[in-house]
Ligand SMILES: Nc1ncnc2c1ncn2[C@@H]1O[C@H](COP(=O)(O)OP(=O)(O)OP(=O)(O)O)[C@@H](O)[C@H]1O
């Protein structure tokens with residue numbers, strides 16, 4: 427049977443090629459995201475070794491690592507991270523809750539959106555720091571100022587996206603609710619909210635990131651604790667190694683915060699992936 | 705058990721406003737439907753079939769004329785009238801089982817009997833094993849079957865069907881046609897079904913309403929005086945089919961359901977009723 431023989435000969439190399447290709451694809455998946463950071467790290471390390479810039483300007487990775495262990499051992503870094511986290515969560519929860527309420531009001535009520543939407547849009551065009559001088563006058567430079575600025579950073583994106591998310595709910599779905607005699611409340615909880623949820627949630631994630639960045643900025647300008655403070659403080663003391671530790675920590679904390687929300691999203695939005703995976 | 709309701713439509717006119725101009729969609733529709741009767745509606749795309757169903761179900765407030773169910777003018781939607789839309793309109797965030805249970809949310813039943821009803825209907829439309837699937841995982845035909853189960857599970861007195869089997873394969877289609885017929889008889893449900901498939905219209909309908917477009921009017925009503933279950937191969941069946949086809953062929957109807965009308969783009973949609 428020549429056909430069978432032919433079949434036996436052919437598949438082996440092609441299967442192996444396939445396996446290779448799959449392995450290569452996996453490698454791609456793992457390698458590419460790390461490539462650029464690794465190159466930068468390599469250059470940094472090389473630059474430190476070759477004294478391209480001098481450790482006053484750019485401390486070597488080793489020095490930064492030393493400084494990290496030192497800051498960890500003294501507990502200073504943990505304290506600053508915790509303080510910053512506490513502040514950001516406080517402000518973010520306040521801001522996103524208000525944003526949800528405001529966005530929902532504008533999304534659900536014509537009158538509310540007529541009154542509020544233009545103003546909200548206008549405010550959204552003023553950069554965060556534009557408010558700082560005014561808010562400093564109003565609230566001083568204490569914790570209230572930070573809470574207000576951090577809250578405001580989350581409030582606007584959440585409000586605008588909640589509004590847009592609700593307006594984008596397909597009327598087709600709402601009609602189904604009408605057919606089955608849904609009350610307003612049922613329609614709100616069982617149709618409007620789940621349908622708008624993906625958009626609202628992505629704005630909540632974005633809001634948290636914005637809150638975090640806003641906090642670091644206020645801490646830079648007006649604080650005696652927290653990661654932002656650690657950054658300016660180290661800079662003023664010419665401890666650039668410690669400053670870099672702060673910079674990296676800010677990045678890591680921001681990333682982790684977003685990942686936590688991403689994980690929650692994955693769980694709640696199972697139905698979105700269901701069509702593709704598994 | 706629900707009783708079948710009579711439906712009376714008198715001098716029904718409907719316009720949509722397009723570019724500030726009234727555009728007549730339905731003109732002078734008169735139709736009396738007896739309790740338990742099955743009405744097939746055929747007509748070319750855009751002649752207002754879906755609009756007619758929207759009016760009967762109670763989704764459109766603006767119209768002229770009368771729509772009466774058992775003598776009472778309709779006011780908005782009601783659990784007594786069910787509909788299968790042209791697009792399945794399942795909620796993507798609910799599983800198959802939950803989607804079907806949506807129609808029992810406000811029904812006066814114990815949760816046990818709701819649960820049983822939902823499962824009986826899942827079985828009926830042949831989706832056993834898919835109770836916990838998401839709509840995103842279903843084919844178009846499967847989604848449409850879920851929508852049919854959702855409409856039937858609340859046991860309406862009048863069931864409106866907008867090309868419910870358009871997306872199904874021939875086998876499932878004829879299976880569901882037979883199922884549907886049995887259920888409607890058993891439960892005593894009055895039904896109006898829009899279809900592009902003339903054979904289906906003849907197979908299921910006691911009468912066939914043939915519509916013509918621009919504006920949508922009833923061209924004529926064809927009686928189907930054949931005993932059930934009907935034999936698609938019989939001479940009488942073929943004769944009626946040919947008769948209706950002759951009407952139809954003047955304006956060539958697309959074989960597939962048209963994409964859903966863009967009600968979604970009405971500029972002034974409000975979450976309120
Ligand atoms: N919300 C709306 N606003 C404006 N015009 C509309 C609206 N809905 C439907 N129409 C118009 O009314 C006419 C009838 O639409 P309808 O959906 O009832 O047709 P149909 O007979 O169901 O067609 P098909 O067989 O393609 O489903 C069409 O010309 C359509 O463009």
Ligand SMILES: [Mg+2]
Pocket residue numbers: 753754755790866
């Ligand atoms: Mg239609």
